[in-house]
Amino acid sequence: NAGVTQTPKFRILKIGQSMTLQCAQDMNHNYMYWYRQDPGMGLKLIYYSVGAGITDKGEVPNGYNVSRSTTEDFPLRLELAAPSQTSVYFCASSPPGGRGYTFGSGTRLTVV
Amino acid sequence: GQQLNQSPQSMFIQEGEDVSMNCTSSSIFNTWLWYKQEPGEGPVLLIALYKAGELTSNGRLTAQFGITRKDSFLNISASIPSDVGIYFCAGRAGNQFYFGTGTSLTVIP
Numbered sequence: 001n002a003g004v005t006q007t008p009k010f011r012i013l014k015i016g017q018s019m020t021l022q023c024a025q026d027m028n029h030n031y032m033y034w035y036r037q038d039p040g041m042g043l044k045l046i047y048y049s050v051g052a053g054i055t056d057k058g059e060v061p062n063g064y065n066v067s068r069s070t071t072e073d074f075p076l077r078l079e080l081a082a083p084s085q086t087s088v089y090f091c092a093s094s095p096p097g098g099r100g101y102t103f104g105s106g107t108r109l110t111v112v
Numbered sequence: 113g114q115q116l117n118q119s120p121q122s123m124f125i126q127e128g129e130d131v132s133m134n135c136t137s138s139s140i141f142n143t144w145l146w147y148k149q150e151p152g153e154g155p156v157l158l159i160a161l162y163k164a165g166e167l168t169s170n171g172r173l174t175a176q177f178g179i180t181r182k183d184s185f186l187n188i189s190a191s192i193p194s195d196v197g198i199y200f201c202a203g204r205a206g207n208q209f210y211f212g213t214g215t216s217l218t219v220i221p
Contacts, residue, residue, distance in 0.1 A: 033209070042116070042214055043155070048207065048208065050207055056207070058208060101145060103147075103156070104154050106154050
């Protein structure tokens with residue numbers, strides 16, 4: 001079982017560049033989430049989706065965009081990368097209610 | 113956002129000792145989750161709790177959903193070196209989960 005797959009694992013961006021972090025799950029989960037984790041800190045929710053075509057902002061959405069065209073995929077877009085976006089990004093998915101909440105292995109992003 | 117206070121922030125214990133950590137919130141949650149994260153990896157779910165007062169075990173791990181629904185506890189019995197990692201609590205309100213800042217556990221052989 002692949003579970004939640006994130007790509008790339010590592011990326012270095014220059015200030016002002018854009019990129020898309022990919023997330024795919026094969027568990028047919030309705031809910032998908034994007035978090036960022038800064039050093040020594042807990043996870044902060046960026047965006048989440050309760051199903052294809054539906055997305056909502058989390059705690060820290062500024063500087064990011066998402067789309068959910070299919071149940072399986074939930075890409076996160078950074079349009080104008082800033083040093084403050086240096087972090088580890090985790091994607092997660094779950095059925096409604098949270099049972100089986102599963103994380104990907106993360107994307108480590110550095111903006112220089 | 114919701115504030116989850118997790119304590120202690122870090123623990124250094126001898127192998128074989130028991131470990132206790134807790135998570136408190138000013139808000140009521142419907143679900144509590146406990147995760148372990150190892151370096152370079154994503155968090156892995158350890159225990160999920162869905163009812164106030166619920167006590168659930170997973171091997172040497174036991175977690176409880178507080179009666180007030182504002183707190184949760186995780187205990188690890190007879191710690192071993194592979195218990196090393198950062199343990200996070202998470203509480204669910206609506207469609208969102210809110211995470212604590214983690215308890216870093218070091219087990220000294």
